[in-house]
Amino acid sequence: xxxxxxxxxxxxxxxxxxxxxxxxxxxxxxxxxxxxxxxxxxxxxxxxxxxxxxxxxxxxxxxxxxxxxxxxxxxxxxxxxxxxxxxxxxxxxxxxxxxxxxxxxxxxxxxxxxxxxxxxxxxxxxxxxxxxxxxxxxxxxxxxxxxxxxxxxxxxxxxxxxxxxxxxxxxxxxxxxxxxxxxxxxxxxxxxxxxxxxxxxxxxxxxxxxxxxxxxxxxxxxxxxxxxxxxxxxxxxxxxxxxxxxxxxxxxxxxxxxxxxxxxxxxxxxxxxxxxxxxxxxxxxxxxxxxxxxxxxxxxxxxxxxxx
Amino acid sequence: xxxxxxxxxxxxxxxxxxxxxxxxxxxxxxxxxxxxxxxxxxxxxxxxxxxxxxxxxxxxxxxxxxxxxxxxxxxxxxxxxxxxxxxxxxxxxxxxxxxxxxxxxxxxxxxxxxxxxxxxxxxxxxxxxxxxxxxxxxxxxxxxxxxxxxxxxxxxxxxxxxxxxxxxxxxxxxxxxxxxxxxxxxxxxxxxxxxxxxxxxxxxxxxxxxxxxxxxxxxxxxxxxx
Numbered sequence: 001x002x003x004x005x006x007x008x009x010x011x012x013x014x015x016x017x018x019x020x021x022x023x024x025x026x027x028x029x030x031x032x033x034x035x036x037x038x039x040x041x042x043x044x045x046x047x048x049x050x051x052x053x054x055x056x057x058x059x060x061x062x063x064x065x066x067x068x069x070x071x072x073x074x075x076x077x078x079x080x081x082x083x084x085x086x087x088x089x090x091x092x093x094x095x096x097x098x099x100x101x102x103x104x105x106x107x108x109x110x111x112x113x114x115x116x117x118x119x120x121x122x123x124x125x126x127x128x129x130x131x132x133x134x135x136x137x138x139x140x141x142x143x144x145x146x147x148x149x150x151x152x153x154x155x156x157x158x159x160x161x162x163x164x165x166x167x168x169x170x171x172x173x174x175x176x177x178x179x180x181x182x183x184x185x186x187x188x189x190x191x192x193x194x195x196x197x198x199x200x201x202x203x204x205x206x207x208x209x210x211x212x213x214x215x216x217x218x219x220x221x222x223x224x225x226x227x228x229x230x231x232x233x234x235x236x237x238x239x240x241x242x243x244x245x246x247x248x249x250x251x252x253x254x255x256x257x258x259x260x261x262x263x264x265x266x267x268x269x270x271x272x273x274x275x276x277x278x279x280x281x282x283x284x285x286x287x288x289x290x291x292x293x294x295x296x297x298x299x300x301x302x303x304x305x306x307x308x
Numbered sequence: 309x310x311x312x313x314x315x316x317x318x319x320x321x322x323x324x325x326x327x328x329x330x331x332x333x334x335x336x337x338x339x340x341x342x343x344x345x346x347x348x349x350x351x352x353x354x355x356x357x358x359x360x361x362x363x364x365x366x367x368x369x370x371x372x373x374x375x376x377x378x379x380x381x382x383x384x385x386x387x388x389x390x391x392x393x394x395x396x397x398x399x400x401x402x403x404x405x406x407x408x409x410x411x412x413x414x415x416x417x418x419x420x421x422x423x424x425x426x427x428x429x430x431x432x433x434x435x436x437x438x439x440x441x442x443x444x445x446x447x448x449x450x451x452x453x454x455x456x457x458x459x460x461x462x463x464x465x466x467x468x469x470x471x472x473x474x475x476x477x478x479x480x481x482x483x484x485x486x487x488x489x490x491x492x493x494x495x496x497x498x499x500x501x502x503x504x505x506x507x508x509x510x511x512x513x514x515x516x517x518x519x520x521x522x523x524x525x526x527x528x529x530x531x532x533x534x
Contacts, residue, residue, distance in 0.1 A: 194375030194405040308438035
């Protein structure tokens with residue numbers, strides 16, 4: 001009995017280990033990056049960049065189809081294989097995300113113009129991705145899977161890339177945390193403190209796009225956007241300092257991921273629901289009491305401030 | 309510390325101030341004053357190197373040569389109440405770019421808290437502080453760099469008269485006791501007369517530098533107030 005359970009567990013582990021590792025790495029990376037997104041009040045930037053990444057994947061699918069149709073000589077084989085590879089989709093997702101991020105995050109302009117650009121990118125990318133593949137049922141299905149985050153599954157080599165991105169995010173944020181927080185909340189002060197504010201804005205925009213672009217290809221729009229903003233929002237609502245938000249956000253993301261993915265590894269424990277959507281749903285539900293706590297705390301603080 | 313000769317300032321091709329001559333020495337307490345729209349913030353942004361002068365020469369020496377010993381109190385604060393932060397965490401953000409060992413950073417934080425009478429509120433939420441205390445925390449955020457020069461853009465704006473006086477007294481104390489050179493942008497004519505050792509009066513696209521006790525042009529130019 002125990003032996004059969006263990007052998008089944010080993011089988012499940014072999015089957016799901018990459019998905020498990022990938023879910024955790026994406027959760028950690030995005031929940032850390034999301035702390036800055038939330039501190040900057042740029043929540044919908046995440047949605048717009050995620051949508052732009054989807055457009056990149058749709059473009060990759062169209063180019064792959066085009067290369068197959070116009071495939072004439074054996075020399076074309078190499079190019080065609082590249083167009084059909086997952087690496088090409090990932091590259092296109094990242095390129096689209098970087099382009100979108102540079103448009104919306106780049107330089108500080110008026111809030112209205114900024115929000116208009118976000119709305120434009122979100123709508124054009126979402127509609128564009130669907131229209132591009134509308135006549136190809138296979139590609140359309142893939143885009144739908146990207147939108148609904150029901151596509152988890154990466155190779156081990158891709159997990160190495162995700163681990164690298166997670167590590168760089170963690171190291172850079174730990175080393176430059178105070179500066180990043182000042183830049184997010186008071187860019188003029190950051191600039192007058194000798195920080196190269198403009199350079200750091202560009203680095204932030206590009207890195208955010210790389211994180212989102214990679215995550216989208218591996219885990220889809222809902223999981224990517226959800227992991228980017230929900231853990232950071234929960235942590236911001238419950239924590240007393242921004243430093244603890246930085247620590248709590250990945251813990252919250254990890255907690256939700258483990259809660260959902262671990263049962264998938266244990267025979268007979270699977271919920272039967274899509275893990276990525278379940279994780280985001282759990283985080284969304286957890287945000288409600290966090291918001292209530294935040295409102296109570298804000299009222300209490302306002303009361304204390306007015307009595308001073 | 310700051311030598312400006314025949315300086316023209318503005319944005320793009322639009323000149324807002326021209327022919328400015330200012331010579332600011334260490335230990336002085338300067339006010340930059342003038343009616344709305346006369347270019348006070350433009351002048352401050354130029355002194356902070358956020359704007360390049362359109363003409364003339366501007367040279368910095370001593371503590372103004374780099375940003376490490378320059379403290380800034382900006383006019384507006386962009387953070388919102390939903391951003392959780394304690395007084396100490398908020399103040400310590402001012403040490404960005406200071407490149408000091410952890411022990412010195414801690415000592416500087418203690419100094420800033422002590423000089424602004426906020427030591428007791430260090431671990432409280434910044435949002436629990438009163439308006440006056442929050443403004444003192446902003447000054448502390450500039451002091452945490454142990455500045456030689458402190459530039460404050462309208463630090464008394466929106467505060468009660470009583471709190472304004474207390475804050476200006478605190479600034480005078482920083483100038484007199486700690487030898488910090490102060491440049492304060494203010495609309496408050498009485499404050500200028502009471503606290504300034506020097507004043508840059510901005511009007512009609514230019515600036516006049518005044519030195520105590522020769523502040524009569526303030527009344528002539530600004531008349532019944534700002």
